[in-house]
Amino acid sequence: MDKNLLIPDTFFADDDRVDGVAKVTGKAIFSAEHQLANMAYGVFVCSTIAKGSIKNMILADAKRAAGVLDIIYYANCPTVPGYNAYSKDPNKKGYEWRGLKVFNTNQVFSNGQPIAMVIADTMERAVHAASLVKVEYNKAESDTDFDAAKNDEKKLKKPGEYKRGEADAYKKGEIIVEEEYNIPSETHNPMELHATIAAWDGDDKLTVYDKSQGPKGTQRDLAQCFGLDEKNVRVVTEYVGGAFGSALRSWPHVPAAVIAAKKVKRPVKLIVTREQMFTTVGYRPHAWQKIGISASKDGKLTGITHQAVSITSRYEDFGEGIVNPSQFMYNSPNVNTSYRLLPMDVNTPTWMRGPGPATGCFALESALDELSYKLNIDPIELRLINHADVNPVNKLPWTTKFLKECYAMGKEKIGWQNRPTVPGSLTEDGMLVGYGMAGGVFGAGRGQATAKGILNADGTLILQSAVSDMGPGTSTAAVAVASENMGLPKRMVSFELGDTEYPTGPTQGGSGTTSAIGTAIIAVCTALKQSLKEMAISSVPAFANSKPEALKYDAGIISMSDNAAINISYTDILKAANKPVIEVIKEAGKQTADPQKYAMNSFSVHFVKLHVHPVTGVIKLKQIVSAADAGKIIAVKPARSQMVGGAVGGIGMALTEEVVTDNRYGRYTNANLADYHVPVNADAPPMEILFVNQPDNIISPTGAKGIGEIALVGVAPAIANAVYNATGKRIRQLPITPDKLI
Amino acid sequence: IIVDSRTSVLDALRENLNLKGTKKGCDHGQCGACTVHIDGKRINSCLSLAVMNEGKKITTIEGLANGDKLHPMQEAFIKHDGFQCGYCTPGQIMSAVCCVKEGHANNADEIREYMSGNICRCGAYPNIVDAIMEVKKGGQTL
Numbered sequence: 001m002d003k004n005l006l007i008p009d010t011f012f013a014d015d016d017r018v019d020g021v022a023k024v025t026g027k028a029i030f031s032a033e034h035q036l037a038n039m040a041y042g043v044f045v046c047s048t049i050a051k052g053s054i055k056n057m058i059l060a061d062a063k064r065a066a067g068v069l070d071i072i073y074y075a076n077c078p079t080v081p082g083y084n085a086y087s088k089d090p091n092k093k094g095y096e097w098r099g100l101k102v103f104n105t106n107q108v109f110s111n112g113q114p115i116a117m118v119i120a121d122t123m124e125r126a127v128h129a130a131s132l133v134k135v136e137y138n139k140a141e142s143d144t145d146f147d148a149a150k151n152d153e154k155k156l157k158k159p160g161e162y163k164r165g166e167a168d169a170y171k172k173g174e175i176i177v178e179e180e181y182n183i184p185s186e187t188h189n190p191m192e193l194h195a196t197i198a199a200w201d202g203d204d205k206l207t208v209y210d211k212s213q214g215p216k217g218t219q220r221d222l223a224q225c226f227g228l229d230e231k232n233v234r235v236v237t238e239y240v241g242g243a244f245g246s247a248l249r250s251w252p253h254v255p256a257a258v259i260a261a262k263k264v265k266r267p268v269k270l271i272v273t274r275e276q277m278f279t280t281v282g283y284r285p286h287a288w289q290k291i292g293i294s295a296s297k298d299g300k301l302t303g304i305t306h307q308a309v310s311i312t313s314r315y316e317d318f319g320e321g322i323v324n325p326s327q328f329m330y331n332s333p334n335v336n337t338s339y340r341l342l343p344m345d346v347n348t349p350t351w352m353r354g355p356g357p358a359t360g361c362f363a364l365e366s367a368l369d370e371l372s373y374k375l376n377i378d379p380i381e382l383r384l385i386n387h388a389d390v391n392p393v394n395k396l397p398w399t400t401k402f403l404k405e406c407y408a409m410g411k412e413k414i415g416w417q418n419r420p421t422v423p424g425s426l427t428e429d430g431m432l433v434g435y436g437m438a439g440g441v442f443g444a445g446r447g448q449a450t451a452k453g454i455l456n457a458d459g460t461l462i463l464q465s466a467v468s469d470m471g472p473g474t475s476t477a478a479v480a481v482a483s484e485n486m487g488l489p490k491r492m493v494s495f496e497l498g499d500t501e502y503p504t505g506p507t508q509g510g511s512g513t514t515s516a517i518g519t520a521i522i523a524v525c526t527a528l529k530q531s532l533k534e535m536a537i538s539s540v541p542a543f544a545n546s547k548p549e550a551l552k553y554d555a556g557i558i559s560m561s562d563n564a565a566i567n568i569s570y571t572d573i574l575k576a577a578n579k580p581v582i583e584v585i586k587e588a589g590k591q592t593a594d595p596q597k598y599a600m601n602s603f604s605v606h607f608v609k610l611h612v613h614p615v616t617g618v619i620k621l622k623q624i625v626s627a628a629d630a631g632k633i634i635a636v637k638p639a640r641s642q643m644v645g646g647a648v649g650g651i652g653m654a655l656t657e658e659v660v661t662d663n664r665y666g667r668y669t670n671a672n673l674a675d676y677h678v679p680v681n682a683d684a685p686p687m688e689i690l691f692v693n694q695p696d697n698i699i700s701p702t703g704a705k706g707i708g709e710i711a712l713v714g715v716a717p718a719i720a721n722a723v724y725n726a727t728g729k730r731i732r733q734l735p736i737t738p739d740k741l742i
Numbered sequence: 743i744i745v746d747s748r749t750s751v752l753d754a755l756r757e758n759l760n761l762k763g764t765k766k767g768c769d770h771g772q773c774g775a776c777t778v779h780i781d782g783k784r785i786n787s788c789l790s791l792a793v794m795n796e797g798k799k800i801t802t803i804e805g806l807a808n809g810d811k812l813h814p815m816q817e818a819f820i821k822h823d824g825f826q827c828g829y830c831t832p833g834q835i836m837s838a839v840c841c842v843k844e845g846h847a848n849n850a851d852e853i854r855e856y857m858s859g860n861i862c863r864c865g866a867y868p869n870i871v872d873a874i875m876e877v878k879k880g881g882q883t884l
Binding site for chain 1: 746756757760761765766769770773806807812819820823827831832835850853857859860861862863864866867870
C-alpha cells in the first residue's frame with residue numbers, strides 16, 4: 001500500500017456538502033413540508049391490544065368534532081387493488097402489497113398497529129378528533145416474550161443452515177469459548193418523522209411526497225397497489241431527514257395517505273408521530289445468538305458454531321444475514337451456522353444500519369476477544385493469525401482487502417500499547433481504564449443505476465437521477481465524480497435527485513449508492529466527451545475531417561492529440577454548433593466484477609478507549625478510532641462524517657438503546673425519545689477516522705466500495721471488549737447499562 | 743395571524759406561516775429539532791403555545807443569516823460538516839448560538855453537555871462541537 005494515500009485529518013477541506021447552505025439556512029424542504037392547496041391532515045388511530053380483532057369502532061364523537069372530513073377504517077376503506085392481487089410474483093403487474101395491509105380487515109396483529117385514520121381540515125382538529133375515537137376489541141392472548149420463546153423449536157421458522165468441515169467441531173477444541181448473546185430490538189428513529197403527502201389528479205394520476213430511500217421503489221409499489229401505470233405515479237423525496245434503513249420500503253402510512261386523499265378528494269398529509277414510529281415503521285429485530293468457538297494453543301481457530309434467532313411479525317418473515325460474518329471473516333476449517341425466525345405479535349422488523357453483520361459481529365467479535373484472553377494472545381494478533389486471504393466459503397479472492405492495514409493504522413492511533421493485558425488493572429483519575437477493538441464487514445457489490453447529464457452552453461453540467469440522499473452526501477459525491485471525470489470545477493456541476501421524473505437511480509441502501517450512481521455518472525461523462533468530440537469535428541473548421549479518436553478531452557478543452565495548439569473549449573463547441581445543450585442518459589448495469597470470480601466486501605476496525613466508574617458502573621467513552629477499507633474515498637468530508645455517525649450509532653447499540661416491551665400487553669413502554677435513549681452529544685467522545693483509501697476498480701470504476709454500514713458494524717463489540725478490559729466483566733446482553741456492571 | 747388555541751409555536755411557524763426551517767422531530771420537547779429563540783432564549787417551540795407568545799420576538803433559522811451572508815455559526819457548521827441529513831440542523835444551530843451567548847461554550851466537555859438537548863441521529867456530534875469551538879474562538883458578536 002502506498003503510505004502517501006493515507007488521508008490525514010488535515011486533509012478535510014474543500015469538500016463541503018453541495019446542499020450545505022440549504023441545510024443550514026432551513027431552505028431544505030423535507031417530505032411533510034410541501035405546501036399544497038386545499039390540503040387536509042390525516043392522523044392515525046392505533047391499536048391498544050397486541051392480538052385480536054376490532055369488535056366495534058365508536059366514531060360518533062369523533063365524527064361530530066369540528067373540521068372532520070372523514071374517518072377511514074376497515075369497514076369503509078375503499079377497495080385497494082394491491083390488497084387482493086392476482087400475483088404474488090413481484091415481477092408481475094398486480095403483485096401483492098408487502099407487509100401490513102392497512103385498513104384491510106378488523107384483525108389486530110400488534111400493539112400500535114394503525115387501525116383508523118381521521119382526516120380533518122387542520123392538524124389540530126385531526127389530532128383532537130383522533131383522540132375521540134373509541135375502540136372495542138375481541139382480545140386474544142398475545143405473545144411477545146422473545147426471551148421465553150427463543151429456544152422453543154415448535155415456534156421457530158428455519159430459513160438457513162451452513163456447514164463446512166465438521167459441525168460443532170469447537171466442542172473438541174483445545175481452548176473453547178461457548179457463550180450466548182442477546183440484543184434487544186432497536187429503532188432507527190431518524191430525526192425526520194416518516195410522512196407522506198398524497199395528491200390525486202383525477203382517478204389515474206397520483207403525486208406523492210414521501211420520505212423514501214428509493215423513490216423508484218415507492219413509485220413501483222404504489223402503482224401496483226393502486227392499479228396505476230407507473231408513469232402516472234410521481235414520487236418526490238428531495239431531502240430525507242435520516243432513515244438508516246427505515247425508509248427502504250413503504251410502511252402502512254404510505255398507502256393510508258393515498259387512500260385518504262382518494263376518499264376526501266383533497267391532498268392529504270399524514271405525519272407518523274414519534275410514538276407511532278416505534279410501531280408502524282420497522283426496527284432492528286431482537287436477536288439471540290450462541291457462539292461456540294475454539295482454537296489451538298497457538299491461536300489458530302479450529303471451529304466456529306454460530307446460531308441465531310431473531311424476531312419477526314406474524315404476517316411477514318423478515319430475516320437478515322446475522323450469522324454470515326462467522327462464515328467468512330476468519331479462517332477456520334470447521335464452521336456451521338444456523339439462523340431461525342421467531343414470529344411473535346409484533347410489527348415487522350426491517351434492515352437497520354449494518355443489517356445482519358451489526359448483530360452477528362457483536363457475538364463473533366466478543367467471542368474472539370474472550371478467546372484472546374483465554375489464549376493469552378493479543379486480540380489483534382489473534383485476528384491476524386486467522387486472517388482470511390481468500391473468502392473461506394467459496395475460496396474466491398477479494399476484489400480488494402486492506403483489513404491488515406486497518407489494524408495497523410488504528411492500533412497506532414489509539415495507543416494500543418497502553419492497553420492493560422490484565423483486565424481492571426489500569427486506572428486514570430480514579431476511573432478504570434479499558435481498551436477494546438473489533439472488526440466490521442459488509443457486502444460491497446454494486447447495483448444498477450441510470451443518470452442523465454445535461455451540459456449547457458453556459459458551461460454548467462446538471463446531473464439527474466431518481467435516487468435519494470438520507471444524509472451520507474450522495475449529491476456531494478455525485479458532483480465530485482462528475483467534476484473529476486469532466487475536469488470541471490465543482491461549482492459548475494450540480495446534481496438533481498429525489499424525483500421519479502428523473503432516470504431510475506438505485507435505492508439508497510447497503511452502502512452501495514455512491515458506487516452505483518458514480519458508475520452511471522462516469523458513463524454519462526464519457527458519452528458527453530464523445531459528443532463534444534463529434535460536435536467539434538462537425539461544427540468547428542479546425543477539426544474538420546478528424547476522427548474522434550484523434551481528439552483529446554482534458555479539463556473542458558478539446559484538442560488534437562498530436563497538436564495541443566489546435567484546441568477549443570467545450571462551451572465554444574456548443575456555440576459553434578449552435579446547440580444550447582447536450583443531453584445524454586446512461587445506464588450502468590450491475591457490477592462489472594464477476595461474483596463467480598471475486599468476493600466483494602468493505603472492512604472496518606474500531607478501537608475504543610473508555611473509563612468506567614469503579615462504584616457506579618457509569619461508562620465514559622474517551623476516544624474512538626475507526627479505520628476503514630472502503631475503497632477510494634470520493635468526497636472526504638461526508639465520508640468521514642459517515643464513519644463518525646456510524647460510531648455514534650454503535651454507541652447507542654452498545655450502551656443505551658433498547659425497546660422495552662411489557663409482555664402482559666405486548667406493548668412498548670418506552671416509545672418516545674425521552675425513554676428510548678439514543679446517544680446525545682455528551683455520549684460521543686473525540687473520534688479519529690482513518691481511511692485506507694485504496695481504489696477498488698473491479699467493483700466500480702469510481703474505485704469506491706461502501707462506508708455506511710461498516711461505520712457501525714463492529715463498534716458495539718469494540719465497546720463491550722473495552723468494558724471487559726476495564727472491569728473484567730463480560731457483558732453479552734446489550735445495552736451495557738451501569739446496573740450490569742455493579 | 744389567527745391560530746387555534748391548541749397550536750404550538752412550532753405548528754404556527756410551519757403550518758400557518760410556512761416557515762418550514764424549524765423542524766418537528768418529536769412534538770414532546772425531547773429532541774430539540776424545533777429550537778427557536780424567543781426573546782433571545784433558546785426554547786423548544788413544540789412545548790409553547792402560539793397564543794402564549796403574542797408580542798414576543800421569535801427568531802427562527804430563516805432569520806439568522808443577514809441576507810446572503812451566513813451567520814458565523816452556519817458557516818462553521820458547513821466547514822466542520824456538523825450535519826448529515828440536515829433535519830436537526832436548524833435546531834442545532836439555533837441552540838449552538840445560544841450555547842455560546844450563554845457562556846456555555848468554554849471547552850469541548852461543556853459544549854457536549856449544553857448541546858445534549860439537541861439529538862442528531864446521524865451522529866454529527868463531534869463535528870458540531872468543533873463548529874461551536876471555532877465560533878467561540880472567533881469571538882464574533884452573535
